Amino acid sequence: MKKKTSNAPCCVFCKKSHGAQFNIFTPRFKPFGTACVECEKSVPAHFKTPEEYLAKLPATPPLPTQAEVETRPSFYDCTHAFAVPGEDNIIDMVRPDTQPSCHYNQNLEEMRQRYPEAQIVNATEFFAAIRQRKNPPLEWEITTRENYWNMLEVLPPKYHRNGAFLVGEAMDHFGANGAARYDAFKQVGSIYYQSNRPVTVAEIKAHMEQTLATA
Numbered sequence: 001m002k003k004k005t006s007n008a009p010c011c012v013f014c015k016k017s018h019g020a021q022f023n024i025f026t027p028r029f030k031p032f033g034t035a036c037v038e039c040e041k042s043v044p045a046h047f048k049t050p051e052e053y054l055a056k057l058p059a060t061p062p063l064p065t066q067a068e069v070e071t072r073p074s075f076y077d078c079t080h081a082f083a084v085p086g087e088d089n090i091i092d093m094v095r096p097d098t099q100p101s102c103h104y105n106q107n108l109e110e111m112r113q114r115y116p117e118a119q120i121v122n123a124t125e126f127f128a129a130i131r132q133r134k135n136p137p138l139e140w141e142i143t144t145r146e147n148y149w150n151m152l153e154v155l156p157p158k159y160h161r162n163g164a165f166l167v168g169e170a171m172d173h174f175g176a177n178g179a180a181r182y183d184a185f186k187q188v189g190s191i192y193y194q195s196n197r198p199v200t201v202a203e204i205k206a207h208m209e210q211t212l213a214t215a
């Protein structure tokens with residue numbers, strides 16, 4: 001018998017369980033708990049059952065042979081990539097010699113069967129755009145005293161000095177060295193602020209030093 005570790009429903013499409021929302025009263029795919037709200041929205045309307053939809057998905061192409069792996073150019077030789085503009089990941093790199101993708105050996109047309117919006121993009125520019133989206137200049141937005149205190153007390157803070165703190169759990173890891181970033185809060189007088197994006201420990205230290213130096 002299969003061991004059940006949790007009673008939480010698991011979406012048949014995206015396989016998400018925790019963190020996914022399920023329509024309780026009028027699920028599109030029955031019974032309750034079959035598909036999460038987001039997948040119910042994104043699966044085209046003419047599919048009546050999950051099986052029908054899953055059967056229509058293009059097959060994942062076969063992985064390359066050992067010989068293909070050994071002769072293909074390295075990631076660092078590639079200047080362009082297959083990607084969907086605005087997304088945070090590339091799909092594959094473009095072979096500089098023969099143009100199909102490195103990993104799946106597909107051209108753009110084949111790639112678009114799985115990723116209709118895929119384009120060939122300049123990899124350096126694409127990665128720079130991701131960095132810029134995820135790491136805009138640090139700004140402070142006003143928040144409530146209540147929110148400030150809730151976030152301060154929810155976990156032992158990662159950093160806490162002069163009314164500024166980082167919430168104790170990392171939101172992501174960022175940049176070339178993969179430094180952990182945390183949600184940041186600060187109090188200045190009777191005004192409470194939160195950061196517009198997660199920040200690293202080094203960043204908050206530098207920010208506070210600068211703030212105190214100019215105070």
Ligand SMILES: [Zn+2]
Binds near residue numbers: 013035037038
């Ligand atoms: Zn889902």
